[in-house]
Amino acid sequence: MEYVILDIETTGLDPEYSAIIEVGAVLVSKNKIQAEYSSFVRYEDEVPYNIKKLTGITTEMVKDAPPLSEVLKELGAFIGKRPVVSHNGFSFDFKMLARNGFPIEEKYDSMELAFFVLPTNPTGHSTKALSGYFELGDVPHRALEDCRLEFDIIKRLLKEYASRPKDQLSALKWTAERGGWWWAEMLPGKPESQGPISGLVQAHVPYRKRDATQTQMLLETKKIDTERVRALFSPTPEYLEERPEQRDMALTIADSLNNHTHCVIEAGTGVGKSKAYLVPSVLFALENQIPVIVSTFTKALQDQLFFKEIPHLCKITNKDLRVAVLKGKHNYVCLQKFDELAEETLQTLPTRSLYEFGHDEVKFTPRLAVVLLSSWILTTGRGDWDELPYWLVDRIHKNIEGDVCNSDELCTSGICDLFDAQKCFFAKAKLRAGDADLVIANHAVVLSGIIPTDGTEATTDDSDEAEQNGVQPNRTHAVFPNEARFLILDEAHHLEQAATSAWSEIVSAPGLQRLLQQMYGKKGVDKRLQTIAKNKANERLVGLATNFAGLEQDTKLAINNLFDDIIPAIMPPRGTSGWSEYLAFSTIEMTPDHAKVLKDSLSNIASRLRSMASILKAFADDEENPVLKKVLTIRARRALITADSIDIITDDGPAYVRYIERRGGIIEIKADLLSVAETLKEEVYDNFESVILTSATITIGQTFNFFDDRCGTNLVEAAKIKHRLLPSSFDYEKQVQFLVPEGIAYGSGEAVRLHYELSKNLIEEGVIAAGGGALILCSSHPQVESFYNDLVRPFAKSGLYLLRQIRGRSVGSVVREFAEDVHSVLVGTRSLWQGVDVPGPSLRALFIIKLPYDPPGNPVNEARKETYGGGWRGFSEYSEPLAVLALKQGFGRLIRKATDKGVVVMTDDRILRKRAFTTSFPKGVVVKRADKATILAALSALRPSGE
Ligand code: SF4
Missing domain, CATH: 3.40.50.300 (P-loop containing nucleotide triphosphate hydrolases)
Structure with a gap:
């Protein structure tokens, strides 16, 4: 097998704005390096300080080098028609070369092989992590030396992989070949199907016998x-x-x-x-x-x-x-669903590429996801989706997670x-x-x-x-x-x-449809009821099975009527803010007709679910087969629990707050405990x-x-x-500065846009001044996306890597990645305000965009405020304390040990007028207004020593 390993050194991380300053490549054949290519690339500006420090490449080394066009021509000749491998190439090297007019036809990223061999490596799959794992020394960050190191890593990976049990090697080689994965040819073992991957998963080993x-x-x-x-x-x-x-x-x-x-x-x-x-x-x-x-x-x-x-x-x-x-x-991979997905995707030989190359990103097809996840499933002890690295989850289609993670209650x-x-x-x-x-x-x-x-x-x-x-x-x-x-x-x-949330009663269209699916779908129980009744030749059961089948259409119609007609007529049209939108039942009740229609419709659905439950219970009582009895009992219980939730929602008792919530296009009808x-x-x-x-x-x-x-x-x-x-043991007076910039005022309406623009500009300059190591705390996911899109390029141009929290995904792996690099920056919302513990220089600057009040309109908060007397009293006795606690939490991310020093920049000047906030910080924290020059100077002083 012949291929080329390629690496480049550049002046920054953004493919659009950075320049290539060195190219290296090695030709691998018969498992040996047969030839090497290396060249500097002409760069007439000053090589940025951080690049010089990282690579040792100076302005003198590159100012008289051959121009890029010449180097790429030589590189093209060196590669010929061979496939090209680069570590993290899909995210960087291949992208960078394509932007410089050098698209590579057949390209592969060795991150995939690294994950396949070491799926649960706690330090990750970067060259640095792998070099550390195999004790190969520091990464040289010079193009040719990095290619040689990469070849060493590939050899070590394959050697390590060969020590897996034989049945795993056979099954994984078979899966990799069937999947059409390019790396399959290098894998040891005889390709043989061993049946579904779940067959090779280790069973639980008890720790101690329960006495x-x-x-x-x-x-x-x-x-x-x-x-x-x-x-x-x-x-x-x-x-x-x-x-x-x-x-x-x-x-x-x-x-x-x-x-x-x-x-x-x-x-x-x-x-x-x-x-x-x-x-x-x-x-x-x-x-x-x-x-x-x-x-x-x-x-x-x-x-x-x-x-x-x-x-x-x-x-x-x-x-x-x-x-x-x-x-x-739902955090755990369901082996049964994974087996089904694997069977479905690997049935035929691949005719399409395993990659979908978009404008700026690469997505993995389900087929490739199956190949990579198969290896993980045989290695992970936990099967927890959060264990997967950030880069991989980002490339796998979101629906794969739903396809393979656990969701059925028939797990027993x-x-x-x-x-x-x-x-x-x-x-x-x-x-x-x-x-x-x-x-x-x-x-x-x-x-x-x-x-x-x-x-x-x-x-x-x-x-x-x-x-x-x-x-x-x-x-x-x-x-x-x-x-x-x-x-x-x-x-x-x-x-x-x-x-x-844990004790909230919720009814939603997807939830009800899932329930109907379990009753009438492909794996539903209705066909079974008919078969049981027929086989037993029991007239009562035949009648009940017919009634059960008859409930399907009526219930579907009632659900559609509720969510497609009644609720849209009651709720205001969908906004564009990205916030949840609410409608409290107490508000609907001002229009008695609406309230009656809504409650009648819900009760109608509940009564059908109770009918289904009672038929299922009758069949279960009559059933001798224990498995079937259990399936029927569980389905009946599911229908009853949903009907009970509807009863609480339609009831008028004072213990609950009842409302409709529209979030991301999903409508939920809820009853939450008032206290x-x-x-x-x-x-x-x-x-x-x-x-x-x-x-x-x-x-x-x-x-x-x-x-x-x-x-x-x-x-x-x-x-x-x-x-x-x-109390805290830190000396906050010495360890932290809390600055509120002059000239940035939080406002509503038109002022929101201006506040965003001014905050963004200050963050851009401030983070670059600090050399990264910054956490940006936003108040919503749309705001996270805006900051990410606006800042990713300028930061990359300065050698800073911007990470972001992705909606619906655990932040564990992205925080780990952030903590590993003192030049990275992380932007996120709610989950990052608490529980993130990054001591040391990786987190030295904290930007907080606004005071963390809960968005207005949440009926539960409104009702709780009413219990304090409503109005200003409700606000100051309920909403404000919650925001104070949230801000204290956010602030607490910055100083994590006695030697930490940091700067907080809060671009919401309301804090200066609210004593509840300024007096709630630990002793020694002083909230001060500061001009831009002071803020930038404070942030610059945080740069890691020597930069
Ligand atoms: S018990 Fe449930 S989650 Fe577990 S493998 Fe079976 S179906 Fe999947």
Whole structure:
């Protein structure tokens, strides 16, 4: 096999504005480098400082070199008709060459091979990461040397890959050849189909055998030794810094776990709260052989705890910990769906390219996605979609994620073979969660998993088991075993929001259509009912099956009528802001006709769903086949749950706020709890032995009143709960400057555009002055896209790499990428305001575009404001405290350790007039107005030393 490896050096990262200054290539044949080509390219300007520093190429080296046209001609002759390989070539080298009139016909990117061989490499797939992995030394950043290094990496990758089990090599080679992947020829192994890829996936390996006595509710637990906890927070030879607040926090938590009490702790940034709660949790879990659940609001923090904190924890406690991460089921790849997609896409030999080359990007076809994901599926232990690297997810079509991720509730034993075989990733995640010392979950999983003890809403084996074990706490959990009654809720400032969403009743057209699909679609139950009735020759069942079939059309019509006619007639026309649009039922009720039509239509659908459920239940009661009985029962339950949600939505009781929301073209009809305080008390504080609620931003004006009121901790008996406020240990006066630029005023209407333009211009100059290392916090996804589109080019021209948060995708991998490079810049919204922990110079400048008030119009917020008296009082007692907490969170991203220094630039001057905000920051933070020159000087001073 003969091919050319190519690399270029340039004056920047933007293919449009940067110049090529060096070209290198090697010709590989018979697995050896047979020839080499290298040349500088003439460049008459000054080589930028950062490029000179990175590559060692100086202006003198290139000013008299041959012109690009001559070099490209020679390069063309060197390549001939051979295929060309470049690492990250699709993102850069090939693009850059094409813009300079040198399109390459047959081109391949070795990032794909790197991912195929090392899909879960924690440091990624860049040349630097791979060179580090194979211990090949620093990347030279010189074109020819980089080509040689690249060839070494390819050889090492293939050698490493060859050590995989034989059946994997055969299956993957078969898949790669079938998929038409160019790299297939180089892969070792004999191509042979081994059946579906799921067949080769490892089954769950239990950590410890569940002992029957362990499932009893352990009211008696052994106490952990607080002296041991204290010792683990004493200075060590490697870590001399004394952190009294962190030790205090750990001891407080140890005390709560030991005595089965609750605790609310605000721990300022720098206290090191993750370690402070993880250490006592792990000691307590190991001492008692029961799991402690750590729950975060964001998936980003879940990943951060798992990848960053847990390895450190194992080291300091000297324990081999069993830690499980558990996310919602849609995060996991469904092996059954993946097998189906693979079969569908690999059925025929490829006739088309595996790549779709657009103007500025390359997309991977489903066929290529199947080839690459097959290797990942056989390597990943978790099957968590968030584990995939940013560059790959960005190239795979969004619908592939929906095609292969878990969405069906029929994921249970006796129905899916992969579940029974304990191969299914979601099933394994749940088994691990029931088997671990520490479970890192999120608030959505924890709160929505709480179910009544009779298990009526359970859909998993775990809940079935909980039902049968004779334990009778008030509530059980769909996922965790009963002894998991010790809970740490981090990011507790989001608890009200998380509980509101977890316990929200929602009806939407896609949700109802999915339900009908499960009843009447390709894999629906209606045909089965007819077959059962016929086979049993049972007239009653024949009649019921006919009735069931008859419900399809009527229900479809009712759903279409509701979402296509009634709601559009009631709701105002769709706006263009990108915000959610709402219509509260309380507003509709001002027009009684509309309210009646809407409620009648919903009730009509609910009554049909109840009819379906009762027919399914009749069949289930009559059914002897246990699998079929289970399928019918689960479908009936699904229909009933939806009908119950509709009942709550159409009811008039004061506990809920009912409204219609239109978001991104999807309409949802919802009922949210007006207050979650009572429910949190009943479902969480009364049911868990010990709940620790912590965050860096809980208090307003040094008091817990707002949090207690919103989250129901004031309803817990005083002896069972305590509060602690632990200040930050940072010296903010020395470490941070908080600047509000002169001449940029936040405004509404026409002024919004001007505010955006002025902010963008300042950010462009400011980020370039700081040399990158900046986080830009926006208030919406459309704003993120605008900043990204406007700034990506100018930043690239200055050698800065702009990353962005992508709507609907976890931010874990993009934050990891941002943290790795001190010259990168990240722009994002909501999820980046909290839970992002990037200490050191990678994050040294923080731009905040506006005060983080929730957008107006949300009926739940409006109704909650009314409970404070509405108007200005509602605003100042509900909306403002929420915005203060959000801003404190955003600010907290910047200074993460005692040696960090940074600048905050806030382009919303309203902050200067609002004491609630300026007085809420930690001691030493002074919010000041500053002119542009001062801001740019402050940012320039942040440039990494030597630049
Ligand atoms: S149990 Fe559900 S998610 Fe798991 S493989 Fe089966 S169908 Fe897919």
